[in-house]
Amino acid sequence: MADDTTTVAALKARVADFVHAREWEKFHRTANLAKAISVEAAELLELFQWREDSQPLDAATRHRVEEELADVLIYCLSATNSLGVDLSEIVLKKLERNEKRYPAKEWRGRARDPSVER
Amino acid sequence: MADDTTTVAALKARVADFVHAREWEKFHRTANLAKAISVEAAELLELFQWREDSQPLDAATRHRVEEELADVLIYCLSATNSLGVDLSEIVLKKLERNEKRYPAKEWRGRARDPSVER
Amino acid sequence: MADDTTTVAALKARVADFVHAREWEKFHRTANLAKAISVEAAELLELFQWREDSQPLDAATRHRVEEELADVLIYCLSATNSLGVDLSEIVLKKLERNEKRYPAKEWRGRARDPSVER
Amino acid sequence: MADDTTTVAALKARVADFVHAREWEKFHRTANLAKAISVEAAELLELFQWREDSQPLDAATRHRVEEELADVLIYCLSATNSLGVDLSEIVLKKLERNEKRYPAKEWRGRARDPSVER
Numbered sequence: 001m002a003d004d005t006t007t008v009a010a011l012k013a014r015v016a017d018f019v020h021a022r023e024w025e026k027f028h029r030t031a032n033l034a035k036a037i038s039v040e041a042a043e044l045l046e047l048f049q050w051r052e053d054s055q056p057l058d059a060a061t062r063h064r065v066e067e068e069l070a071d072v073l074i075y076c077l078s079a080t081n082s083l084g085v086d087l088s089e090i091v092l093k094k095l096e097r098n099e100k101r102y103p104a105k106e107w108r109g110r111a112r113d114p115s116v117e118r
Numbered sequence: 119m120a121d122d123t124t125t126v127a128a129l130k131a132r133v134a135d136f137v138h139a140r141e142w143e144k145f146h147r148t149a150n151l152a153k154a155i156s157v158e159a160a161e162l163l164e165l166f167q168w169r170e171d172s173q174p175l176d177a178a179t180r181h182r183v184e185e186e187l188a189d190v191l192i193y194c195l196s197a198t199n200s201l202g203v204d205l206s207e208i209v210l211k212k213l214e215r216n217e218k219r220y221p222a223k224e225w226r227g228r229a230r231d232p233s234v235e236r
Numbered sequence: 237m238a239d240d241t242t243t244v245a246a247l248k249a250r251v252a253d254f255v256h257a258r259e260w261e262k263f264h265r266t267a268n269l270a271k272a273i274s275v276e277a278a279e280l281l282e283l284f285q286w287r288e289d290s291q292p293l294d295a296a297t298r299h300r301v302e303e304e305l306a307d308v309l310i311y312c313l314s315a316t317n318s319l320g321v322d323l324s325e326i327v328l329k330k331l332e333r334n335e336k337r338y339p340a341k342e343w344r345g346r347a348r349d350p351s352v353e354r
Numbered sequence: 355m356a357d358d359t360t361t362v363a364a365l366k367a368r369v370a371d372f373v374h375a376r377e378w379e380k381f382h383r384t385a386n387l388a389k390a391i392s393v394e395a396a397e398l399l400e401l402f403q404w405r406e407d408s409q410p411l412d413a414a415t416r417h418r419v420e421e422e423l424a425d426v427l428i429y430c431l432s433a434t435n436s437l438g439v440d441l442s443e444i445v446l447k448k449l450e451r452n453e454k455r456y457p458a459k460e461w462r463g464r465a466r467d468p469s470v471e472r
Contacts, residue, residue, distance in 0.1 A: 239442050243359065260465075263465050289383070299438070324365060
């Protein structure tokens with residue numbers, strides 16, 4: 001897989017080049033990207049809108065899922081560029097925090113109860 | 119930056135381990151993750167809900183932005199695991215497609231017109 | 237049902253009073269409400285995040301669903317106040333447009349195909 | 355305004371007729387509508403994606419805003435039909451709850467601080 005050798009920095013640079021070639025830095029500010037990430041996340045969700053969750057994905061829908069997921073990722077990569085933060089670092093830190101919040105022993109096989117208000 | 123040496127595969131493996139330790143594979147199916155990505159994207163958006171887009175981020179809000187952005191990324195990484203796809207490949211392919219759709223010459227400094235229905 | 241006698245205008249006035257008592261008109265501008273509606277919609281979606289779509293709603297979760305749906309509606313009502321538009325009119329006009337777009341004869345029992353890009 | 359004389363029940367009945375004429379009740383289950391509401395909310399948000407919040411709406415964009423807001427409302431109305439709940443009642447109850455949560459005296463002119471995690 002390309003993922004084995006592709007660094008996060010390489011993907012971030014590729015996205016920065018795309019944005020720069022169009023002089024879109026003025027649009028790709030964090031506040032706008034927060035909107036863009038929600039919009040693309042909804043385009044991904046739309047592919048599952050009228051189907052049972054358990055229904056398998058046919059090849060054509062699966063291809064669309066990959067494209068919409070890529071759009072979410074592209075805007076997330078652009079947001080780490082716009083914030084000037086280390087994507088790997090914020091992901092690893094958040095996973096460590098989640099590990100404390102959801103200890104494996106306590107949460108094995110269990111999801112949060114939706115009826116309990118946070 | 120850690121991003122310079124961290125591969126996408128390393129982040130994906132870290133997320134897979136977190137999910138596996140909790141036996142959450144049954145929850146982390148693509149259809150559920152599409153919902154989770156939208157939910158986390160909205161938690162990111164919520165931080166910008168009542169502010170002017172141009173208002174600068176104070177340090178505490180910026181820290182919350184990084185955490186919520188990390189949550190979106192974690193679920194996206196999990197979705198590439200659940201789909202068994204190469205994250206780098208789908209991102210690079212989508213950027214190539216976007217380059218054809220939005221030629222730099224034509225789109226320099228311009229955003230899509232929201233009044234035109236797609 | 238209260239819905240039989242409650243006018244849309246009465247609900248809009250009730251929301252306007254709530255906003256006015258807090259001097260929140262400066263926050264309840266349309267651009268902010270568009271974010272708020274997405275945020276509340278995601279809080280509704282979150283209740284279905286880890287469950288099968290076909291799983292029945294227990295009473296406690298159902299109560300939470302009603303509360304989150306109410307939040308989406310409150311911000312939509314506020315948006316019609318902020319825009320100064322007739323809610324009934326925009327809903328009825330859009331239903332007429334949808335009737336032309338999705339003629340009953342052609343769409344009976346069918347949903348849009350997610351694999352076809354719009 | 356039509357809102358002065360239109361009851362909530364009349365709008366709900368109009369949406370129920372639209373759904374029934376297409377035999378779409380099987381799609382308009384609450385779990386699917388939660389996804390649909392998020393998707394339409396994002397289409398509304400998309401109209402504000404690349405603009406400053408303070409930028410005024412031109413007539414054409416404003417028309418699109420009204421259409422997307424109507425779509426969110428139509429799915430919310432359908433969700434109250436699918437749940438069999440009184441829309442007016444859940445909205446009024448939630449406003450009462452919000453009045454206790456955000457006392458006017460304490461919250462006058464203030465928004466929630468985004469840097470404080472809930």
